[in-house]
Amino acid sequence: MNKTQEYFIHLLSTHLNNSPPLPFESEDWMGVFRLGELHNVTAILTLQIKKLPADKMPPAKIMNLFKQALGMTVQSFESKQAGFEILEETLNQNKIKHLYIKGAVLRKYYPAGEVRTSGDTDVIIKKENLQKAGEILVEKGFDLTQQNDEQRVLFYLDEEYEIECDLSGVNSKSEELFKSPLDSDYVLSKNNLTYELKPDYHLFYVISHFLRHLMGGGVGIRQLMDVDVLLRNSPASLDKLLEIANKTDLEKSVLSVVALARNYFNTPVELDYSISENLKNKFEDIILNGGVFGFAISDNATPRMVKSINNSEKTGFKTSLKAFFMMLFPGKEYLKKTYKYSNNHPVLLPAAFFNRLFDAIFKRGKTNLNSVKGLFKNNDTALKISDIANELNIELE
Numbered sequence: 001m002n003k004t005q006e007y008f009i010h011l012l013s014t015h016l017n018n019s020p021p022l023p024f025e026s027e028d029w030m031g032v033f034r035l036g037e038l039h040n041v042t043a044i045l046t047l048q049i050k051k052l053p054a055d056k057m058p059p060a061k062i063m064n065l066f067k068q069a070l071g072m073t074v075q076s077f078e079s080k081q082a083g084f085e086i087l088e089e090t091l092n093q094n095k096i097k098h099l100y101i102k103g104a105v106l107r108k109y110y111p112a113g114e115v116r117t118s119g120d121t122d123v124i125i126k127k128e129n130l131q132k133a134g135e136i137l138v139e140k141g142f143d144l145t146q147q148n149d150e151q152r153v154l155f156y157l158d159e160e161y162e163i164e165c166d167l168s169g170v171n172s173k174s175e176e177l178f179k180s181p182l183d184s185d186y187v188l189s190k191n192n193l194t195y196e197l198k199p200d201y202h203l204f205y206v207i208s209h210f211l212r213h214l215m216g217g218g219v220g221i222r223q224l225m226d227v228d229v230l231l232r233n234s235p236a237s238l239d240k241l242l243e244i245a246n247k248t249d250l251e252k253s254v255l256s257v258v259a260l261a262r263n264y265f266n267t268p269v270e271l272d273y274s275i276s277e278n279l280k281n282k283f284e285d286i287i288l289n290g291g292v293f294g295f296a297i298s299d300n301a302t303p304r305m306v307k308s309i310n311n312s313e314k315t316g317f318k319t320s321l322k323a324f325f326m327m328l329f330p331g332k333e334y335l336k337k338t339y340k341y342s343n344n345h346p347v348l349l350p351a352a353f354f355n356r357l358f359d360a361i362f363k364r365g366k367t368n369l370n371s372v373k374g375l376f377k378n379n380d381t382a383l384k385i386s387d388i389a390n391e392l393n394i395e396l397e
Contacts, residue, residue: 004031005288011048012041012221013265016228018111021048029058033065038291039220042066043073043115070115076159077114083142083156084121090140091125092193096133097182099124099195101167101205102226109229117222119292120153120160126182127165134163170211171395173248178205199236204244206230207257211250215389215396218286218294218381221264227257228265238269253392256283279391282384290381297381 001009003026011032014021024032036042046066049057057063084104091098103118110116125133127150134152138144142161146153152163167178181187186201197205206226213219230236238258245254259275260283261267275283290297389396 001284001288004028005035005284008032008035008045008288009221009264011045012225015044015048015111016225016232016265020051023052023056027058029062033058033062033069035288036066036069038296039222040117040119040292041222041225042069043117044112046070047112047115073115073117076117079157080118080121080159083159083161086140086142086156087121087123087137087161088194090136091123091133092191094132094136095193096125096129097193097195099182099187099197101197101202102209105196105202106206106226106229109233120162122162122164124164124167124181126180130163130165137161167205168209168212169248170208170215170253171249174208174250177244177248178208199230199234200240200244203227203230203234203236203241204248204254207241207245207254208248208250210257211253211392211394213293214286215385215394216293217298217385218290218296220290220292220294221287222292224257224261224264224287227261228267231258231261231267231269238271249393249395253394256392276391279388282388285384286381286388294381 007024007026011021032045033042036045046069049063049066058066101122101124103116104121104123107113107116130150130152134144134147134154137152137154142154142156144152144154150165154161154163165180167181169175169178181197182195186198187195188198189195196202206223210219210223210227213223231238241254241258242251245251255271255273256275256279258267258269258271259273260280262269262271263275263280286294286297388394
């Protein structure tokens with residue numbers, strides 16, 4: 001970690017700890033700003049920088065960039081809240097049970113919730129209400145941009161709202177745990193319509209989601225901050241978290257993520273576990289250099305390369321070729337999950353294969369071509385992620 005990255009982490013840590021920041025010795029302020037933009041946390045950095053003595057702040061031109069980012073973040077939050085209020089009112093009026101996760105819930109645990117950015121607002125509903133929810137929200141002014149059997153993606157005032165039926169996990173046991181959450185005993189009801197995950201399960205979900213994105217190509221620092229605020233400010237219990245982790249074969253993974261958060265942000269948690277320097281360095285390379293979801297160092301080909309390397313334990317042309325064939329011939333479980341008719345009628349699996357081939361060529365041709373090219377490029381990122389998966393014993397489906 002270089003001096004600029006260290007100061008970047010320092011500013012975020014002082015925000016979470018509600019403490020004044022120290023002056024920046026190297027004064028690479030543009031480097032700090034770029035990291036903030038890469039991780040979508042510039043507004044948080046700005047709040048902390050404004051606490052510095054006037055003579056220790058960035059030059060005026062750079063400070064203006066920070067202030068502009070803060071203003072845009074607050075404006076985006078106001079737009080998101082406007083859409084959220086309509087979403088909540090609409091679902092309640094139509095008696096549709098719904099569960100909020102991640103940003104919509106986590107903001108209340110941050111020192112300044114309006115600057116905890118998010119790419120979208122996530123809400124879980126029952127599958128039988130998915131079609132109805134999409135239709136009534138469109139009537140309320142939302143724009144429907146994507147839909148399938150499991151999901152609706154809508155926009156309101158340029159803010160994204162993602163409606164799904166299940167929560168995702170990082171391995172088969174966590175996937176099974178999070179199926180049909182509204183029918184589970186780990187949710188809390190506000191009014192018999194609006195639900196949240198119990199704090200221990202929300203913390204476990206946030207860590208599982210962190211790991212899922214990491215295995216998919218990368219994850220940003222904001223997702224690690226979420227772990228800190230839930231441990232710091234919510235009623236979540238570390239003992240209960242580890243109990244859930246043990247049942248889902250993710251105890252070492254959860255311990256490592258908590259240890260990393262404590263290392264970066266001085267998270268006030270008693271933990272008799274230290275992350276190895278080697279593993280910590282690999283986490284740092286992926287998180288700090290990749291930014292939000294690893295977009296700066298990975299692409300659509302990365303998850304396939306991770307799995308191919310993980311199975312082969314080496315890199316090179318043969319590994320890339322293997323990843324290409326994995327892309328060309330997905331397993332039947334993938335087909336069943338993507339094309340539901342083949343799950344209900346297994347005899348239709350061949351039809352699902354050709355259905356996917358048609359979609360790959362005519363609907364996602366350019367994207368898939370870039371993915372194929374990515375398979376044969378430098379795969380340093382995929383190798384590091386594969387090493388992390390092996391050390392944490394995370395199964396790669």
